[in-house]
Amino acid sequence: MKSPVRVAVTGAAGQIGYSLVFRIASGEMLGKDQPVILQMLELPMEKAQAALKGVMMELEDCAFPLLVGMVGTDDAEVAFKDADVALLVGARPRGPGMERKDLLLENAKIFTAQGAALNKVASRDVKVLVVGNPANTNAYIAMKSAPDLNPKNFTAMLRLDHNRALSQLAIKAGVAVADIEKLVVWGNHSPTMYPDYRFATVGGSSLKDKIGDESWNRETFIPKVGKRGAAIIEARGLSSAASAANAAIDHLRDWVLGTDGKWATMGIPSDGSYGIPKDVMYGFPVVCKDGKYEIVSGLVIDDYSREMMNKTLAELEEERAGVASLLG
Ligand SMILES: NC(=O)c1ccc[n+]([C@@H]2O[C@H](COP(=O)([O-])OP(=O)(O)OC[C@H]3O[C@@H](n4cnc5c(N)ncnc54)[C@H](O)[C@@H]3O)[C@@H](O)[C@H]2O)c1
Ligand SMILES: O=C(O)C[C@H](O)C(=O)O
Numbered sequence: 001m002k003s004p005v006r007v008a009v010t011g012a013a014g015q016i017g018y019s020l021v022f023r024i025a026s027g028e029m030l031g032k033d034q035p036v037i038l039q040m041l042e043l044p045m046e047k048a049q050a051a052l053k054g055v056m057m058e059l060e061d062c063a064f065p066l067l068v069g070m071v072g073t074d075d076a077e078v079a080f081k082d083a084d085v086a087l088l089v090g091a092r093p094r095g096p097g098m099e100r101k102d103l104l105l106e107n108a109k110i111f112t113a114q115g116a117a118l119n120k121v122a123s124r125d126v127k128v129l130v131v132g133n134p135a136n137t138n139a140y141i142a143m144k145s146a147p148d149l150n151p152k153n154f155t156a157m158l159r160l161d162h163n164r165a166l167s168q169l170a171i172k173a174g175v176a177v178a179d180i181e182k183l184v185v186w187g188n189h190s191p192t193m194y195p196d197y198r199f200a201t202v203g204g205s206s207l208k209d210k211i212g213d214e215s216w217n218r219e220t221f222i223p224k225v226g227k228r229g230a231a232i233i234e235a236r237g238l239s240s241a242a243s244a245a246n247a248a249i250d251h252l253r254d255w256v257l258g259t260d261g262k263w264a265t266m267g268i269p270s271d272g273s274y275g276i277p278k279d280v281m282y283g284f285p286v287v288c289k290d291g292k293y294e295i296v297s298g299l300v301i302d303d304y305s306r307e308m309m310n311k312t313l314a315e316l317e318e319e320r321a322g323v324a325s326l327l328g
Helices: 013-027 046-062 100-121 136-145 159-173 207-211 214-226 227-235 242-257 303-327
Strands: 006-008 038-039 068-075 085-088 127-130 153-154 183-185 194-195 265-267 281-289 292-295
Touching: 006 046, 013 038, 013 242, 038 046, 038 227, 038 281, 046 068, 068 292, 085 100, 085 136, 100 127, 100 136, 100 303, 127 136, 127 242, 127 265, 136 153, 136 159, 136 207, 136 265, 136 281, 159 183, 159 194, 159 207, 159 214, 159 227, 183 303, 194 214, 194 303, 214 227, 242 265, 242 281, 265 292
Parallel strands: 006 038, 006 085, 038 068, 085 127, 127 153
Antiparallel strands: 153 265, 183 194, 183 281, 265 281, 281 292
16 A cells, blocks of 8 residues: 555635545546545635535545545645645636636735745645646746745646647547647646647647648637636636646646656746746646656747747736735
8 A cells, every 4th residue: 555645735615626626535636546635725714614524524425445534724834734745726716707817916815825834834845736826827926935845846737728729629620639649738827828739649640730720720729728718607607617627637647647758738937948938837848757747848939839929928927027026
């Protein structure tokens, strides 16, 4: 029996949390042979704590063999104590008519405090995924608030965008999602993101050539993926939850267990690759192995792609400037 992994989840009683914690406890994220201890954080308000208690009762009622411990708390230092994995989901979601960046200052304070708590009590190898919006900038804030942890331990969720793009491409090309490889979504988790299938293959040949429709790429595909979150809010009256939880599971599973040479998209602090300034939390194509990610290098960036990558970069830099005063 492997020793248990401590998984912290913030906002565990929220919509995404409710779709997420049961799948973590069932072994879908870290493997069917990996015991887990769930350390769940919720706001100190009575209603949030009562809801968390209810989630924990349901977790108990599932009798998951891999769930060997549970903590429910309103104290970040308790939730993050010795955490090997931390999913930072808890934040205010946007409603109809709002952009993700409207949440910037409101949510920034949460991630400053949580970054500091991770810095203080989490495992030195903790793998952090920020889901709460604006996810890239929140991840940047948490990273900067945890000076004793390796910045590479902090990531932002672009995987939902990656998965959305995969499905749209599969539908357009009439192929199976599972047969598409080498897709990337560059930049920010916002409508400026750049889903890029220039390198994508299906059964080893070019997906771009198979689709052969550049105006669909620019006028339909890119905006559709970029605005999918808003379309879900419009349709459901609530932001995406099950698909977001699913993407979080995919992101961490790939990071921990590896991608077997395949590409995934992760929001990570730039190392300067592709002209993206160091430390900007940006969506890159990565390959994961042995619990580490590496940026896929050597991709040719054409003029249109450069323009798109710069546009999403400019937005991230603007968001970063907007929270600079909080980072001291
Ligand atoms: N990156 C992505 O792809 C993606 C996708 C979907 C949603 N999101 C974002 O995820 C976040 C959560 O969405 P949701 O639909 O689950 O929202 P929700 O309101 O249903 O749940 C959020 C939960 O977090 C809790 N919470 C708020 N502040 C907290 C704090 N400081 N500490 C601990 N818990 C806290 C709330 O009590 C609530 O239970 C939102 O910011 C949303 O915009 C991101
Ligand atoms: O769009 C949102 O506000 C929620 C989430 O980021 C999404 O992409 O579905």
